[in-house]
Amino acid sequence: MTSQYRVNYHLRAHKRDSLIEFIKGMLLTPFVLHSQPTNAQTHVTENAQRFSEIFSSIEHLIQEHRSFTRQGIPTYSRLAKLVPSIGTFFTPLPLQQAFERVNAQDKISARKHVPPSFNDVRRILNMAQAMAIAPQLKLVTFDGDMTLYADGQNFEEDHGLTALLISLLRRGINVAIVTAAGYGDDAKRYEHRLSGLLAGFGKARLEAEEAARFFVLGGECNFLFRTVIQQGNRYGLEYVSDAEYAASGLRSWTDSQVQQLLDVAETELRDCVERMAISAEILRKPRAVGLVPQAQLTREQLDECALSSQLALLKYQGSPKSQPCDVPIPFCAFNGGNDCWVDIGNKLIGVRILQDMLESPPEATLHVGDQFLSTGNDLSTRTAGDGENID
16 A cells, blocks of 8 residues: 555544544454464454453443433443533444454454444444344434435435335335525425436325324434325425424524524635635535535545534634624534535424424434544434434
8 A cells, every 4th residue: 555545544533433542442352462362263252352341341331421410410421421522312322242243244253454434333233233222113314415325416216225215104104305405495496406216106105194204304304304296296396384393492593593604604615615626616505505616626625614504603603793692603614525515493493393293212213324423414313312423
């Protein structure tokens, strides 16, 4: 491997997960100490046993943390002392069993030169979460771009996930896409992005009751749609007005406050364009402002725009010059892969709106996304339900 492929992780602290890094560190010790066995099969068996024991111990740490959480003192747990940024676990995690399933497929314990990686640990955590939540699952929410379909692309008609999503709906599970894409109340724009999935609903001849379990929540948390069977047995989306669901307590900001916040974000994005000599267009929407490059930007440049905007907005909301508000207005500043956006609200609010409407508690709610890091727009959903992180 040549030096051009090396990564300076000191510059990527915002792209690391503290729990995964802690687990990686625990797994590294037996990997290093026992990496040169005399017998290959002995190496595989003994490494698998050591890794399995570590995951069992972490499983018990999580269970202890959950018991402290129920008592209202989560920071007293041993896990909270080891990983201070740890949050809430709504379900137990069968990590030992999940490791054994993943290891049987990927043979992690058979490797002699590459220790368990971020992706390995993340896959095991995802497997454990899916195993834990399955019996009581009521609501699955998905990010759109880079999760269900490629960035900026549409859900294709031959997509392999179509049958799986239909299976969830037929099992009585509610499914929703909670996306940053904000087209206001224009259902046609969202229908175009999801045209392949809606066509799949038609081919499967979903009943009206089954189709009605599928929702789209756009602009992070601002525009809600439900699936309906339209004239000619065509499956489409119907806008659900704010008056039809209880979101007032979750979206309590005024339009004046929103526009002031977007003014600050727009000013910071324009400063980034000038400071880094970027060729980009600034787009302003009713509930968002974004930077859309006219030429390819690096990931680092987009991260800089997201982090700069995030810091500017946090400073503004802590300033006495900002317009008074009962609580700071939630926002999300993120690197979209090919652009950078600041949205009013976040997916935490979006998921909570759906939870209230569908009567799905956090321990029965699963969010699947690709951006669970500090400049990602899926991170906030961890406090509303369990999350799964994918590439």
